[in-house]
Amino acid sequence: YSLAHELQQRKVDRDITEFWFYMNTKLEKLKTNGNNEAAKDILKTAQDYQRTLRNDMQSLYDTDEMDKWREKEGKELGELVQKRLHYIQNPKDCSKAKKIVCNLSKGCGYGCQLHHVTYCLITAYALERTMVLESKGWRYAAAGWETVFLPLSDNCIDRQGQGARHWSDPRNLVNEMAIEMPIIDSLHPRPDFLPLAIPEDLAPRLTKLHGNPSVWWIGQIVKYLTRPQPHLQKDIESVNQRLKFSGPIVGVHVRRTDKVGTEAAFHGIDEYMKYVEEYFDLLETKQKVEKRKIFLASDDPSVATEARQKYPHYEIINDPDITQSAGLNKRYTDESLRGIILDIHFLSLCDHLVCTFSSQVCRVAYEMMQTMYGDASSKFKSLDDIFYFGGQNAHNEKVVERHVAQSNTEIDLEPGDLIGIAGNHWDGFSKGLNRRTGKTGLYPSYKTIDHVTTSKMPLYRQVS
Numbered sequence: 101y102s103l104a105h106e107l108q109q110r111k112v113d114r115d116i117t118e119f120w121f122y123m124n125t126k127l128e129k130l131k132t133n134g135n136n137e138a139a140k141d142i143l144k145t146a147q148d149y150q151r152t153l154r155n156d157m158q159s160l161y162d163t164d165e166m167d168k169w170r171e172k173e174g175k176e177l178g179e180l181v182q183k184r185l186h187y188i189q190n191p192k193d194c195s196k197a198k199k200i201v202c203n204l205s206k207g208c209g210y211g212c213q214l215h216h217v218t219y220c221l222i223t224a225y226a227l228e229r230t231m232v233l234e235s236k237g238w239r240y241a242a243a244g245w246e247t248v249f250l251p252l253s254d255n256c257i258d259r260q261g262q263g264a265r266h267w268s269d270p271r272n273l274v275n276e277m278a279i280e281m282p283i284i285d286s287l288h289p290r291p292d293f294l295p296l297a298i299p300e301d302l303a304p305r306l307t308k309l310h311g312n313p314s315v316w317w318i319g320q321i322v323k324y325l326t327r328p329q330p331h332l333q334k335d336i337e338s339v340n341q342r343l344k345f346s347g348p349i350v351g352v353h354v355r356r357t358d359k360v361g362t363e364a365a366f367h368g369i370d371e372y373m374k375y376v377e378e379y380f381d382l383l384e385t386k387q388k389v390e391k392r393k394i395f396l397a398s399d400d401p402s403v404a405t406e407a408r409q410k411y412p413h414y415e416i417i418n419d420p421d422i423t424q425s426a427g428l429n430k431r432y433t434d435e436s437l438r439g440i441i442l443d444i445h446f447l448s449l450c451d452h453l454v455c456t457f458s459s460q461v462c463r464v465a466y467e468m469m470q471t472m473y474g475d476a477s478s479k480f481k482s483l484d485d486i487f488y489f490g491g492q493n494a495h496n497e498k499v500v501e502r503h504v505a506q507s508n509t510e511i512d513l514e515p516g517d518l519i520g521i522a523g524n525h526w527d528g529f530s531k532g533l534n535r536r537t538g539k540t541g542l543y544p545s546y547k548t549i550d551h552v553t554t555s556k557m558p559l560y561r562q563v564s
């Protein structure tokens with residue numbers, strides 16, 4: 101199939117989703133506000149229609165062995181990126197290799213720190229340099245990154261006494277042996293290769309393959325960074341066996357404690373389970389599900405107890421040791437490091453994710469999930485944000501259909517306009533800034549498509 105065909109297919113799928121968000125929100129309101137019996141009936145029947153449409157779309161997406169093609173293409177592209185990363189990380193002569201120095205001392209959680217290192221490795225890739233990670237004294241494991249993950253290089257893991265210049269205009273840094281990266285939020289000037297940009301040379305294949313090429317690309321970087329040490333790999337395998345981890349299973353991540361009220365709102369377990377139910381209702385129209393299963397991860401150990409009480413017909417999988425080590429009082433200990441790595445690993449192995457993308461934990465799981473399928477871009481439901489990379493360059497959507505504002509909360513759209521998207525309200529509308537008119541407001545999500553940005557990065561012909 102052509103690229104145009106794949107894009108059109110994904111657009112129809114998204115239109116169905118957005119149409120359903122709109123109808124569902126409106127009918128739910130009608131139903132509860134007026135205790136309206138007709139609305140209740142329509143909602144129930146519309147739900148059936150919606151499920152059928154989704155299944156039809158899925159069958160269409162996977163016909164003619166396209167799913168097999170996607171799997172193969174995803175694997176090949178993934179191997180290509182991994183080879184390139186291996187190449188920059190293993191220079192012939194470390195003392196002569198130009199470097200990016202990245203320090204793990206960013207004062208935040210594991211997901212946030214992993215994303216910091218991710219942005220450093222993207223920088224290294226974009227500038228064809230070797231990344232050196234300075235991780236001694238890491239708040240999660242004082243001995244550093246290699247406590248759990250393989251070293252990022254076989255022969256080049258320190259800066260060899262070379263002094264590093266701080267980041268500035270890359271044109272002035274060309275001859276510098278080592279460049280030290282600040283945290284992404286204070287990066288200046290801001291290069292165009294930062295997420296959500298993808299390498300230009302991979303773009304044609306990647307946009308055909310995947311519904312969210314940026315996440316796929318970030319997932320590959322995360323994959324390289326988090327290659328487990330043999331002891332961690334063994335640990336993962338034995339926990340996998342102990343938990344009898346198997347599908348179909350939905351990964352649920354409930355972020356509470358210090359996040360609630362500061363960076364995100366509180367969401368009750370029922371809000372997550374509503375989407376888990378939807379997932380299984382849909383699946384059961386196609387196959388028999390012996391037992392509905394979720395893998396539950398949270399930084400609040402009481403969530404699992406509550407979920408077991410309220411959802412006794414579900415098999416709720418989690419490791420009690422990990423759950424106990426996830427609490428706020430245990431944060432930044434060795435056990436909590438093991439816990440968060442395992443939780444993210446199992447979340448990423450699930451068939452679908454329900455979580456809040458305001459949390460880097462779930463975003464990392466979603467990124468890693470992409471490395472295991474051809475296209476897993478739609479295997480999630482976020483209760484709050486759309487996917488983003490902290491500190492990313494502007495994320496734009498492109499208008500494909502005209503819109504005339506229906507109220508003063510909405511904005512006008514003309515085909516071709518670029519909209520800086522702030523968020524999807526999951527009710528048929530998104531909020532954003534129309535860069536042509538300078539106005540911010542709501543618009544129907546289906547009238548835009550994602551605008552993928554590309555950046556010219558080295559072609560790595562040596563390993564293509």
Ligand code: GDP
Binds near residue numbers: 213436443459
């Ligand atoms: P964010 O604050 O949610 O965006 O994510 P971060 O990863 O930056 O920081 C949150 C930290 O809280 C994690 O790194 C973990 O240490 C801990 N944490 C949060 N959620 C979970 C969870 O589901 N399981 C475990 N084991 N730890 C968690």
